[in-house]
Structures are given as structure tokens and as C-alpha cells.
Amino acid sequence: MAPVLERDLSSYPRSLNETSSDGKNIYQTEKKAPACPSAFEFGNSTTEDCLYIDLFVPKKAIEEKLALEIFLYFHGGAFLAGTNVVVGPNRGAIIASEQNIIVMSANYRFGVFGFMFSNSLQDRIAPEHGIKYNDNLPVSGNQGLMDQQMAMIWTRENCKYFGGNKEKITLGGMSAGAQSLHAHLVMDSSKELFQQAIAFSGPQGIPYYNAEEGELITEGIAYLTNCCEGPFVPGIQPRCNPNRPIDSDVIQCMKRKSTEEIQEAAWKLVQAAPLDNFQRLTMIAEPYSPIVGTGMLKEMPFFHFQKGEIHHKPIIIDVADNEGWKFVEPVMFGLPCDNNNSVCDESWDRLKSFLFSDDDNHKIDESGIYNCPADGSECLEKVDEFLTDFTWYCNMQKCLIDGISGLLPDYTGNPVANAQEGHVNWELFSVNKQWLDVGKNASKEFAMQTEDPRATACALWNTIDLYMTI
Template identity: 30%
Template sequence: VVTVVINYRLGSFGFMASKSMQGNYGFMDQRLALEWTNKNIAGFGGNPAEITIAGQSAGGMSVGAHMASPKSKGLFSKGIMESNPLALPFHSRDTATENADAVAEYLGCADDDVACMRTKSMDEVLEAQDKAPTLNLDNLFINFLPWSPLVEADGEIPEQPLTALQRGEITQVPMLGGSMRDEGQLFVYELFTKPMSEKAYHATIMGVFGKDAYPQLIHKYPYDVVEGSTDGRQALNVIATDLLFYCPLRNVTRSYQNALGTKALPTYIYRFTHVISFDCWGPDYEFCVGWVCHGSELPFVFHVFDDGVSLYYEPTADELELTENLANYWSNFLTNGDPNKGLKTPAQFPLYLGTRDTILELNQPGTQTETHFRDSYCDVWDKMGYFY
């Protein structure tokens, strides 16, 4: 496997858009890197006909965006989406312009005065991008992505990736994707820094989702949905994990397969449930100790426990075996489009079919398949919709 790691413009430098700024510069950087790779990878021993794009978190969102972008068609043959929060919407031109105008005002410039903003230093712009964007009350979840890609009918990304995936209007390639057991933990505990009472939890559900959704959500996700919990943040973790990560992935895969029928290419979905034994979170993320937080799979996927690579981690024998298993699944998919063909793996990675909803639980010991996982919860979100 030949690995290509790219850089692209981030934040306001990559995704600021307004009436006079096109936006999506970071996304176009990514596509230019894909074009370069297609043109040159043979010189490094690679095969331009077998390019897999892969990413985690924002990188996973990028993979979904390239699948939804007609301009990226033909530049890759497989996709890996790790922890893609598919239910976080990309920006419209209006939302992006509001953020750009807020940055301009913070910098002492008139709205959409690009020439004025270009006179400011990089540090000034970075400070403005962090402090200036306004709170969007029409869609609270959009505030998690103040600098996201832009969706426009005639633009780089013509519609929300979730919508494009649902309809099958995408670059059709084999796909491997999944999420962590506790994806929401990191985001919820960063947002709510103190334990949450039952009263505050109910008020939060009402405030975020509204009175019509409130009864059904409180029924499915009571304050003590995590057995023995006396902190509403743990219930919010479960909601965020379902709503933003697992359930929309289930939804788009089902919808994609229904839309394309026998033409749908293979999809494999996993759930990573291993609680890391060593301290890798640091003082800022102590709330992830004992949980399977966003990013927990990365040390295992990237094989950081090899001699001479990891100086600080002390994995158990089971964890060394788990990293070997994940590396083999991923390598098999990269080379064959099937995580089961090639290197030895501990269990069959099931082909995802919406009729059975069978996924692979990645843990050690205990990698195993799960069928109809969280169906009753995801059915609620499918009915209610995802873009809050």
C-alpha cells in the first residue's frame, strides 16, 4: 500500500464564503491533491486505478463530500469514512456570508470587503475566525461547524452529502465506515463542563429538539438511559452518538441500497467498542478515560505500537492483537475492496444489507457481528429527520 497524506487550507482560509468569495477553497485543495495523485502515483509504485480516499471525523466528512461531488467522480475507487458526523449540515451561501461578515466586522472591515481583510495578518484572521462567527438559532448543530464546506446547486458540492447518499446520486464505490461506541462523549463534555441534573437534561432536550419531539425522545432516552447514571451528559452522549454518527450512516446506507438495488456497491459498517487501557487523552480530555471517545480507533488503525514508534503507550497483549486485526481489515479493503480477502482476520466482516443491519463490533477479545443494532432508536431518528 502506498500512502499519500495531503494538506489543505482550513478554517476561514479554506472555507470562508460570501457574495464575492467563492468558498470551498480547502475542498478544492483536496481535489487538486487527488488529481495530482492520479497523475503521479504510478511513479511511486502505486496504481491510479486503485485509489482509496480515507478520513476520520472532518476527514470522513470530506470523503462523503467527494462522493457527493460530481467534480470528484473518477478520481478514486473506494472510500473509508471513520466517524463521519453525517447529520451535521454543511453551510448554505447565506449562512457562510453571515460568518464572513462577522469576521470582517471583527477585523474592522466592511461587509464583504475582501481587500481590507487581506491587509490583516494571519494571526488576526485566525483570532477573528474563532471569536466572530455568530450563533445560528435556526439550526443549532450547524454551530459545531462554523467553517464548513459550502453547498450550492451549481457549486463544488451541489447538495448535502447525507441527501446525495440517500438518493444514490453519488460516485458509486465500495465503502467501509463506522463509529465509536461513545462518539458524543467528547463533544457533550466540552459543551457542558459540569454534571447535569435531571431537570436541566429535560430542559436541554426541549430546547434543542422542540416540544413536538420532546415526549418521544424522553421516552427513548430517559435521564438514566445509561444504567446507574446521575448525570444527564451521559444520556446526551448516547443521543449525540445515535443522531450524528451511527443512525445517519445506517440511514444513508439503507437508502442508497434501496435506490440502486443490485447496482449498489459493497458497504461494510463497524462499531468500535474497545476502551483503551492506557492514558492517551491528557488533562484536557480526562472525561474520555473509561469511554470509547471520538478518535479511539486511530492508534489501532495506524499501528502506532510498533517498536520505536510509540514511546508513551503501554498497550496490553489484547490491544496489540486488536491493532493487528484493524490494520489487516483496512489493508484488505484497500487492496481488494473487501476487508475479508487477504491478510488474516479474527471474524468475517459482514457485507451490510439494510434488510439485516449486520455490522462488525471491533473489540479485543470479542470481535463479533451484531444484527439489527439500535434499530428502534435509529427508526425514531429516521422518522424525525436529521438536520436539527
């Protein structure tokens, strides 16, 4: 991993008072923080010195020494890109003012910089902050999640200085930010750092790498940055010589590489590694993502959710429509077609043949849910439906029904349907029914399937039962 530079504050103007009353320097934060380097894109607007938090605080919180609730947000970006400035003044300041809360938005590392695993690359937050990890497993590969933990710790330790209440911290996240929240909701090391969470449309259907796969990816980066020797065979993932795997010397060599050299290697690795290396969507959608089987994250959040192993905190979890749309192009990219008039149809069939067995493909085709229409241009919409259903919606519903809440909303019939003048017939219901039934052993009899607009699609995926396998 390229070196993290010492924080250089020389470019920030000092306040009129050189020091505060306690003798510590005060810096005016008038410039937006730089973004962290993306996985592949190069540019001067990013730097590894990027771990900043933006604050939007109602003026009276400081003037009246209040202790307001805090909303700490983590951006999305498929663990490949993004920045905390998505919550700019036109959003953060307005929300803070209108809702009388403190809005915070934190940067964190992503891509190869945030999720590089190796048994020779052990990372942990300084012990004085009280964070403990499972020492029976390697604590590596989840630097991005540690950055988020450090943002929570900083918030808890410092919010009293800007009118915040450390016992009322709500985490928010969108897409990869929501995936991060799913992890924090099951990680023991994050349990005491926040009180509530709102996870906006985080996919539960993209399996993360395990430690062995993470080590292979790091070997590929090491080879492509000339930090280890090994045979390169076209079509086979680059890796170090098995007789000399990743060690401290290789790690030090990689740390001496520039940000751009690491980014270039990360890009080359994704291009060089055949898709069947890991036989799933991860290498397409999130080629650099959290690592399971580690001291931070034992297994996929999906399985923790499914077993009811989740912190007992108030949470809101949602899935937005058409989440798969942004991923349609990458999952269809590079799949050759013989007939230009049916590019979408043929590419879609090729993608399905890569992901599913012949038997499962037959079930998918027989359902007719994702069959391409006669107009080939509309086939992309079917790919979007597939990605949204399988990667976001249905697997999320599956793990929530199985482990978190045995009762989802259920609706009575339309009372107007059988109406007579002067009389309305309501459907029968039991007023004694327990409307909120929570826990892994909860009843499922009122799970909302019949009214669910994607019930048919989810029934298909529940039958095929490939969650967390591709």
C-alpha cells in the same frame, strides 16, 4: 482570507546533487510539514504555507519500478484543526511496508481558512487539471475540499515517479476527513480522481451551511477585522452594512490581515453569534464547515446518499462507538443550572429544549433511552449516546438503507439454542435469496434492524424524522 504565502523551500537542505538528471531541483524532505492554522488556536507551529503531503513508499517500489496501490488519507478534526502528521512513520511506514502499498497523508485548510464563502470570493482549481464545476452556482466556500482535490490530482500526476499506480487510489478519512470523503463521493468534480474510499466514522447528521449563511459568516469576519462597517448589537451576529455587502474591496482588506487577526475574529464570531442563528448543531460542533448550494457541492451528502446519487465505486463506511464523547463538553458548555447537584440533568434538558419541539421532547423522554440516571455524573454518558446515535449512527443508517444498499447484514438464529445431542437445528433460510441488493430502489426486507444494538434508538429518530434539520 489571509494571504497564502509563496512556498519557501530555503529552510530545506538541498540534496548532495544540486539538480536532478532533468535539471530540476531536488529537495530533501527530512522535516515534517507544518500544520495548517486551526480555527481558533494560536501558535508558531502553524502556517498558511501548509499544503504538503507525506509519503511512505516501500523501497522496492522505486528500485523495481513497481506500480503499487495508493492509500491517500485525510485527517479529522471537526473542520477546525488537525494535521497530516497523525500518520507518522510509526504508522505510515509500517503499513506501507507490511501491506506493500504507498501510504500518503495530506494537509488541507480548515476552519475559516478552508470554508469561507462569498459571492465575491470565487475559487477554482487551474483549468489545466481538467476539473469542472457547476458554473450556474457560486464556486466558493469549499477551499478545504479543493485542497483535497489538488492532493488527489498531484497524486495522479506524480505517483509514477515514486512507484504508484494512478488507477488504484483509495481515499481514507476519519471524522471530518470521512465527511470530506462523503462529499467527494457525490461531487462530480471528484469522480475521476480516485477509485475507492474508506470513510471512518464521518457524521452525516451535522447540516452544513448554505450560501446565504456562509455569506453571513464572512460578513461577521469582515466586521470583526474592521474590513466593513455595520451596526453591532449584542446578541445579534455581527455583519456588514446591508447597503454595502461583501465586495472585492472587503475581500482584499481581509487578505491583508494576518493569520492571527483572522483567527481572533473567527473565535469572536463564534462567541458573539447566538446559537439560534442557525437553529442546529452546526454552530456548536462544526462552526466552520463545507458550504452547500455551490458549484462544488449542490446539497448535503446525506440527501445524495439517500437518493442513491453516489459514485459507483467500492466503499467502506463505518461508525465508531462513543463518537459523541468529544463533543459532550462543547454542547453542554455555558448552559447555566440553578441546582449544582443536577448540573448534567438540567443542562441536558436545556439542550434538548433548544434543539427539539415540546412534542419531540416528549417522545424522547417517553422512550427513556436518554433519561439521566439517578447518578448525575452518568448523565454525560447519555449525552454521548444521543450525539453518537443522532449525529453519526442512525442518520447514516437511514441514508444508506434508503439510497445506497437495500440489504444490510441479517443473522440466522443461534443454532445451539435448540440443539440436541448429535443434532443441531439451523434456522430456516432461503439459499436462493439475493444476498447483495444495491440501489435506491432495492428491497429493504432484510435490512438489519432486529439484531442492531441501536435499533430502538434509531426507530425513535426515524419516527421523529429530524435528520438534517438541526
